[in-house]
Amino acid sequence: MPTDWTTHFASRTRYIKASVIRELLKIAARPEVISFAGGLPATETLPVDAITDACNKILSTCADRALQYGPTEGHYPLREAIAETYRKRGVPCTAENVLVTTGSQQGLDFVGRALIDHDDRIVIEEPTYIGAIQAWRPCGPQFVGVPMDHDGMIIDRIDLSQPFKLLYLLPNFQNPSGVSLSEPRRRQAVALAHRHKFVIVEDDPYRALRYSGVDVPAILEIEAAMLGKDWNAQGRVVHLGTFSKVMAPGLRVGWMIAPTEALRMFVLTKQGADLHSSTLTQYIANELLRNGTVENNYPRLVSIYRERRDAMMEALGAHVGARGTWSYPEGGLFILLTLPGVNTQDLLARALERNVAFVPGDAFYPDGRGLESMRLNFSCMPPDKIHEGIRRLGELLGETLPADAAMAAG
Numbered sequence: 001m002p003t004d005w006t007t008h009f010a011s012r013t014r015y016i017k018a019s020v021i022r023e024l025l026k027i028a029a030r031p032e033v034i035s036f037a038g039g040l041p042a043t044e045t046l047p048v049d050a051i052t053d054a055c056n057k058i059l060s061t062c063a064d065r066a067l068q069y070g071p072t073e074g075h076y077p078l079r080e081a082i083a084e085t086y087r088k089r090g091v092p093c094t095a096e097n098v099l100v101t102t103g104s105q106q107g108l109d110f111v112g113r114a115l116i117d118h119d120d121r122i123v124i125e126e127p128t129y130i131g132a133i134q135a136w137r138p139c140g141p142q143f144v145g146v147p148m149d150h151d152g153m154i155i156d157r158i159d160l161s162q163p164f165k166l167l168y169l170l171p172n173f174q175n176p177s178g179v180s181l182s183e184p185r186r187r188q189a190v191a192l193a194h195r196h197k198f199v200i201v202e203d204d205p206y207r208a209l210r211y212s213g214v215d216v217p218a219i220l221e222i223e224a225a226m227l228g229k230d231w232n233a234q235g236r237v238v239h240l241g242t243f244s245k246v247m248a249p250g251l252r253v254g255w256m257i258a259p260t261e262a263l264r265m266f267v268l269t270k271q272g273a274d275l276h277s278s279t280l281t282q283y284i285a286n287e288l289l290r291n292g293t294v295e296n297n298y299p300r301l302v303s304i305y306r307e308r309r310d311a312m313m314e315a316l317g318a319h320v321g322a323r324g325t326w327s328y329p330e331g332g333l334f335i336l337l338t339l340p341g342v343n344t345q346d347l348l349a350r351a352l353e354r355n356v357a358f359v360p361g362d363a364f365y366p367d368g369r370g371l372e373s374m375r376l377n378f379s380c381m382p383p384d385k386i387h388e389g390i391r392r393l394g395e396l397l398g399e400t401l402p403a404d405a406a407m408a409a410g
């Protein structure tokens with residue numbers, strides 16, 4: 001008789017759902033598919049030679065340490081190098097405030113395990129990053145969505161009448177919308193967190209990928225400027241970073257920055273999760289950070305992705321036009337396309353027949369709304385494929401758009 005595993009799974013697994021993106025990516029990986037579904041850096045931007053050189057150097061000079069177990073907090077020189085980049089921006093942090101994680105996704109997992117109790121209210125942007133929903137759902141929180149406009153979450157719309165545990169913000173070129181939180185709203189969020197005593201989780205993988213506009217201080221930096229030397233005692237921001245989008249996601253190196261008391265709990269959580277992140281890839285990341293590879297790669301990343309963003313903007317104008325509205329991201333990897341009256345799940349099935357993939361918008365809402373929108377990734381396809389993929393989508397819309405929706409949109 002086959003084993004019925006459902007009788008053995010813990011009750012919290014009831015909340016676990018497969019990520020539609022990871023499922024979709026399996027289909028979208030076929031070479032004939034023009035995929036706007038992933039969130040990957042373009043393969044040609046990966047610093048392969050620098051990583052090869054770093055591996056050779058590490059394995060010939062310190063293999064005994066790089067292949068050994070290491071401290072849970074992470075490789076000290078890497079923690080120090082990360083702290084240094086934030087100190088330069090005014091955050092009075094040291095290596096003691098930095099925990100190296102296995103990608104920033106692990107940081108989200110630790111936030112869930114260390115901070116979120118069943119029924120806690122968690123305030124999120126609407127839409128938000130699917131990986132956070134996935135990480136936190138097993139903790140059983142209530143997700144409270146707050147709408148966004150072109151300046152990010154409308155902070156004034158947060159319902160302060162009931163207490164909540166944390167506010168989750170993606171300040172730069174949000175995944176999935178591409179929208180950034182304006183500086184006044186970042187300041188407003190910090191002020192509220194201190195007045196109402198909640199935690200802000202700032203998830204910031206994309207800041208370096210800016211193609212237009214001007215850099216805006218991180219929420220962590222705004223808080224640090226406000227608190228000065230009291231930041232370590234009074235800070236309420238947990239900041240997540242990653243090398244995935246500017247180095248290589250396969251290295252799985254990210255970090256958390258927090259006041260030491262909070263960081264200590266994340267460290268204990270990590271001990272139980274994986275002892276520590278890969279020592280070897282931490283050594284590689286440290287080498288690339290210190291020898292200038294990461295910084296020297298920015299201009300190339302920015303020029304390739306800017307061209308692709310512009311290509312997608314142009315293609316949307318030409319092939320979707322008045323049938324939809326879309327965000328104009330100043331950086332990052334994504335555009336959110338809204339198509340009033342269209343069910344993008346149905347559209348996806350038809351698009352896949354024409355070898356085009358995207359992510360339907362309901363993936364980015366905990367309660368399945370957002371079906372009239374889709375996330376389009378522009379970083380992985382060259383401009384000619386972007387034009388062709390959007391042309392096919394536009395063609396499909398011409399066939400499927402209900403007449404009344406077309407009138408409403410037009």
Ligand SMILES: Cc1ncc(COP(=O)(O)O)c(C=O)c1O
Pocket residue numbers: 039102103104105106129131170175203204205241242243244249253254
């Ligand atoms: C907003 C956001 N947070 C976290 C992650 C996870 O990145 P990683 O675990 O590769 O650092 C991603 C990846 O796409 C993301 O978009």
